[in-house]
Amino acid sequence: MAIGPAANEDHAKDHARLSRFDLTKRLVARLAEDDAVIGGIGFNNFDLWAAGHRPTNFYMLGSMGLAFPIALGLALAQPRRRVVAIEGDGSLLMELGCLATIAERAPKNLTLLVMDNAAYQITGGQRTATHHGADLVAIARGCGLSQSNWAADEQDFEQLLEDALGADRPHLIAAKIDDATPHTATDRDPAWIRDSFMRALGTR
């Protein structure tokens, strides 16, 4: 189904609105036990939790835009570990500079996923700039992340993911997603999230 308000049609046309939970499950199904996943604030970390908690998952609570910077730090600190970060469009828009930093440092082991629902959904669905035409893939490419692509559908997402997880440079995959709400919420215990993640990484 074609989507998007007029201003957004250039990059959104021909893109289905995908399910964040479905894409998250597809991601988790492809992961090795040691792969780390950083969920950003917003509904993406609820879906990451609902897809089945893994010790090497970290769930950002409270601060927007930190999934990619945290993932960059981990990817640089543990270069043999694959690191995936998931962020919402609203949060990424608040921290766009990290894309240029990631392009500059270019860790081989980092994959970035953007779940673009054109809204700050978790706080009530206020529209973000992507609703009005901001194209996060074009922005990422402009920052130097040449391997940045929109996933046109589920099969495209799977292919892009396979390419990204086997690549030797950071890839960004963005998907236009629907407005489904998660079925469950992440357990909101930041100290436990931090401690169990650090233990799984071997740093505590």
Ligand SMILES: Cc1ncc(C[n+]2csc(CCOP(=O)(O)OP(=O)(O)O)c2C)c(N)n1
């Ligand atoms: C600096 C700051 N401003 C506002 C908030 C409140 N807030 C928390 S999550 C969120 C929206 C996140 O939007 P997005 O990343 O697109 O994820 P979605 O909710 O759509 O899944 C907002 C506005 C915050 N935590 N920090």
